[in-house]
Amino acid sequence: MKPSIISVILLGLTILFFTGCSTEEHSLQQDPPLISSSQISDNDSNSEDESKEDETSKDDRSEMNSEDQIVEEHEVEVETNPESTAVLVNKEYSLPEGHKPEDLVYPNIPFTFEEKIEKRQMREEAAMAIEELFSAAEMDGLSLLGVSAYRSYDTQKALFNYYVERDGEEKARTYSAVPGSSEHQTGLAIDVTASYDTCVVEVCFAETEEAKWLEENAADYGFIIRYLEGKESITGYQYEPWHLRYVGKEIAKEIVSLGVTLEEYMNAVPVSN
Numbered sequence: 001m002k003p004s005i006i007s008v009i010l011l012g013l014t015i016l017f018f019t020g021c022s023t024e025e026h027s028l029q030q031d032p033p034l035i036s037s038s039q040i041s042d043n044d045s046n047s048e049d050e051s052k053e054d055e056t057s058k059d060d061r062s063e064m065n066s067e068d069q070i071v072e073e074h075e076v077e078v079e080t081n082p083e084s085t086a087v088l089v090n091k092e093y094s095l096p097e098g099h100k101p102e103d104l105v106y107p108n109i110p111f112t113f114e115e116k117i118e119k120r121q122m123r124e125e126a127a128m129a130i131e132e133l134f135s136a137a138e139m140d141g142l143s144l145l146g147v148s149a150y151r152s153y154d155t156q157k158a159l160f161n162y163y164v165e166r167d168g169e170e171k172a173r174t175y176s177a178v179p180g181s182s183e184h185q186t187g188l189a190i191d192v193t194a195s196y197d198t199c200v201v202e203v204c205f206a207e208t209e210e211a212k213w214l215e216e217n218a219a220d221y222g223f224i225i226r227y228l229e230g231k232e233s234i235t236g237y238q239y240e241p242w243h244l245r246y247v248g249k250e251i252a253k254e255i256v257s258l259g260v261t262l263e264e265y266m267n268a269v270p271v272s273n
């Protein structure tokens, strides 16, 4: 079949998009991007390793990358039910305003603080899973600490407004979620660290033994590292090796074996598209 001009244009735009937006601007963007092109380039120096080495596909979907095709075969749809442990929450898919999970509990794991407060909570299933994960890490001689788990809509709103005041909205959006679009509001996400005072919620956490262990083992306990390096243009967030998201063992293992984000797994559009 002779490729149409439109598919050639789409192929070009797709390559441009997945190689980290190397030009200053690209015309695909309709909404203001969560990350500016220059920030993507700064954060994303390895993006070419991540880009797919597609051979030309024989069928009409030649503009799609190979991961999309693999995931599409699973026919997984976007989960929008806020009660589901697989719910997709990002800039495109917000939780209902004021949503609060009904089964929040305090997981029995150490945190960087002692107080029994909101951010220590997780949904029951995720709490049990994080306890198992922390125990397994400890058995391997590693020490993990929780930094922040559940965050209510109101807390996220206050936090986001604070960051907007400090850094302006455009910058704040690259690292803080708009109220309703934070995974922490699901009670299924937790930020972790290996130390009380070094590389806490910083990219250098990725260099720790604990982070490497998480990369290899988190899926066995139902967690994924949600914001991957080189996937900023799909998730809308910078690389966050400390942010774990519970999705259940089955989905976590599938996502890791495919090497995709939750967005790609559910065939959701890139959030900055």
Ligand SMILES: [Zn+2]
Pocket: 184, 189, 190, 191, 242, 243, 244
């Ligand atoms: Zn987080």
